[in-house]
Each structure stands twice: as structure tokens, then as C-alpha cells.
Amino acid sequence: MKFFVDTADTNEIRDLAATGLLDGVTTNPSLVLKSGKNFIPLIEEICGIVDGPVSAEVAATDYETMWKEADKLRQIADHVAVKVPLTPAGLKVCKKLSDEGTMVNVTLCFSAAQAILAAKAGAAFISPFVGRLDDVGEEGMNLIADIVEIYANYPNFQTEVLVASIRNPMHIVNSAKLGADVITCPPSVIRQLYQHPLTDKGLANFVEDWKKTGQSIL
DSSP states (O other): OEEEEEOOOHHHHHHHHTTTOOOEEEOOHHHHHHHTSOHHHHHHHHHHHOSSOEEEEOOOOSHHHHHHHHHHHHTSOTTEEEEEESSHHHHHHHHHHHHTTOOEEEEEEOSHHHHHHHHHTTOSEEEEBHHHHHHTTSOHHHHHHHHHHHHHTOTTOOOEEEEBSOOSHHHHHHHHHHTOSEEEEOHHHHHHTTOOHHHHHHHHHHHHHHHHHTOOOO
């Protein structure tokens, strides 16, 4: 499973990239707003930090403007994945970009039917939002299971399932159990994966016992 971080905070991205565990970055207009930085220079900076896919989202909703924005974004770097909404205009842009060899991340997916359309349009990634489905009383992981099952039936579908709107470590674990290709989540959730009280307790015991030996490795 690939790990993407969902943030526009370049300090966080650098810190996580240094672990060697980071495979890519996803951004969106809300994260860009939170960063307080100008969009294009921000994406350029992120692309200089990570080698994997960096999702940069169009702002327009009509096809003509969306295409112009997408064309500009993909010129930033070869590993930019242009992010488009799951709308008729967005899928039209997706098809044109993918035919020309540009990675596309189709976002705001909330149904298996939508995921089928994205795969047929040649999307590199489909982003189903599990947390937002959970928020409205649906089971987000059921959608991941459906998409993974459907895509497996059609080897010609090359679209990777990128689980988005992740709220906790169990979303990540369950996504992995279902065979999702990628997860993207805030830095705080990635760091929660390290945590377990028995790890802390065991380490404390080892440190204390080592002190009692009176030895030093260095």
C-alpha cells in the first residue's frame, strides 16, 4: 500500500518524507487556503520535496476553464497528478489528460458507479471519501470494498483506489485489508500508526534495565 499525505504544509511534508515512508502528496483548495501560500509556487515546492505523485486540483467547474487550468498544472512537473472533480466536465478533462499521458486523480467519489466512470475515463487514481460517508451514517469502507471488487473484475482498468477522507488508523488498516492501493490522510493520522501503549511500556522497561547494566554502547 502506498502512503500519501493530505496536506499543503511543506514542513510536515519534509518531516514525513525524511522517514522514507511517504509515496506522494495530495492537496485541495481547503488545504491551500490553510497554508496561506500562493498555489502554483506551493505545488512547485512540494514537487521539489517528493518524487511521487503530487495531486494539484483545478478550481474551475466548466470544461473549457478546467482544461486550461489542468494544462497549466501538469506543466509544473512530470509527477503532478491533476485533480479533477467527478463531474461530466471533470471526466472529460480526465480522458483528454490521460490520453496524453498525464496522471489524473478523480476526487469526490461517493459511489461505485462513479468509480466505474473514472476508470473508464483513464484516471490514474480514484479518491473515494470514506470519512464523509461515515459522517452521514453510511459505511465508508463498504464503498472501498465495492470499488476494489469491481476493478479486480476488469484487468484493463488501471485506476488505483486512493482512499481519502481518512479519520483514524483503523481506516488505514481496513483499507489495507480490502486491498486498496493508496491511502491519503493528514500527518497526524500517519503518526498515530506508530502508537501503542505496550510499545511505550516495553521501551521504558528496556531503557530502565539497560541503565542497570551500567554499560554504554558508545
